[in-house]
Amino acid sequence: MSVLAQHGLSARRAVSSWPGTLVLGLLIIGGWLLLAIFAPLAAPFDPNAVDILHILEAPSLTHWFGTDQAGRDVLSRTIFAARVDLFMCVMGVVPPLLIGVTVGLVSGYLGGVADAVLMRIYDVTVAFPFFVLVLAIVGVLGPGLGNFFIALALVGWVTYARLMRAEVLVIKTSEYALAARSLGFGPLTIMLRHVLPNALSPVLVYAMTDAVLVILAGASLGFLGMGAQPPLAEWGVMIADGQSYVVRAWWICFFPGLAAVTLGMGLALTGDGLARLLR
């Protein structure tokens, strides 16, 4: 009992010693996650319900964020779009992260030809501006979220691999890695049990920045008509939809953008806090 209490206390203490930015960031992300999961409950209207009698209505008590050119409720659409954008965020960050971490771990630990090849690939990939390469790949493969994820998997893993490799190079000469090796553990065990857990913090911090980049790139592609396809509500697509009506109805563009900014801020703050916590 007392052990449990102690444990609970120390856990609470740990949270209270977290950097303020981390707590705030996690709260914002958590808020968006809840809104996305419970979108049907949180949204006051059906996001795709066309209402010709109430088009382009300014924000009011009924429609907090106003209505768009088809009379659809902007608030409800913004909430439902969070599902698409969060999904985009996960699918755009996790595969590159997994590929990059694996490649970086193996090439950093084993060195040799694999390492040399990896570094050349890195040099070439960073020569291209990130958004240009993603845009070009999606442009050539064809519009749609699936191709966006393919493009990110092709381009995005390189930074993770580079970060991971740099950490692994330091850790593999550390005393605990040497100790594990002299105890006779194989390379796989050492890599997974000793090197990987200790090399992850820069990767996790970067993942937050990457998530912001993914949201921006995804929304930009949606805006250019190459990402999520209408009528699927996605923030970038909503902004593109509202662009022609922006003079009469600024709210169609304004609120989805604000949503993207708040989610991005949550991610950026979490990254900032993580960097301070793990340093």
Added chain:
Amino acid sequence: MQTLSLLVNRLLQLLPVLLGIAIVTFLLLKLTPGDPARLLVGDRASEETLAAVRQEYGLNRPWPVQLGTYFGKLAQGDLGESIRFRKPVSGLILQFLPPTIFLVLYVVSLTVPTTLLLAIAAARNHGGWADQAIRVFGVCGFTLPVFWVAIMLSRLFGVELGWFPVSGYGTGFLEHLHHLFLPALTTSIWLVPVMVQSLRAALLEKSEADFVTAARSKGLPERGVFWRHILPNALLPTLHLLGVMVAYLIGGTIIVEAVYAVPGLGRLMVSSILSRDYSVVQGLTLFFALATVLVTLLVDIATTLIDPRVRL
């Protein structure tokens, strides 16, 4: 002399990167779903026409041969031909280049002074409220979707207040300045936070350097230490910043040009993708990568000229 040999060495290091860039852009076109010959001649062409086109463009030859042909053409500055414009891609790029260059220089001249000002203000009272505010601004500003800022600014300044045109490029230097103000401002708003964060970190790091401690222990006033010892040493990070900026800048200008209808390379890129004019997309991707590499190289060279300790 030594600088020269270092330079040659650096240029040699670039060769594999350039080769890699060419291979990536070659593979880019191989990603196109469907038959590239069909794309060139349209849906209703006969089998004979298709075969002739394949023969003409060497599409029926094995990949390594095609890659070789591609390299050969690149070496002559031939980037292929646009289906939409019926013109060589290299000519198109030159034609659409001036507005983009103007825009990029505009953005740099708006961004660099602002960045210096904010980063110095933050570093000078490290930990104070101004520093905190600038840090939060740095964290958050980066998350602004450029196209959204563009639309909102064009509505506010262009439509509501009527101060600036919201599209086009105009003729003559002053009109360019006027037309491109909002596009440049939009890009800067997104770029400044990223740059401020990076420069602020560099300044803070320098303020803990040994030579700064030495200057302080000599009894120099804090003002003197900052302006004479910390700031000059932060010049190199600033220069480096310009190199980092290019990639973001190019990405940012593509979107901004699309929103403000600036007839530049970014708009050409987007419209070429939408009209499936893939050789233009390929040529532009290559061009953007080369531009990035070139700027990075120039920044590196300038760095060695300023600071002999830095090796290329």
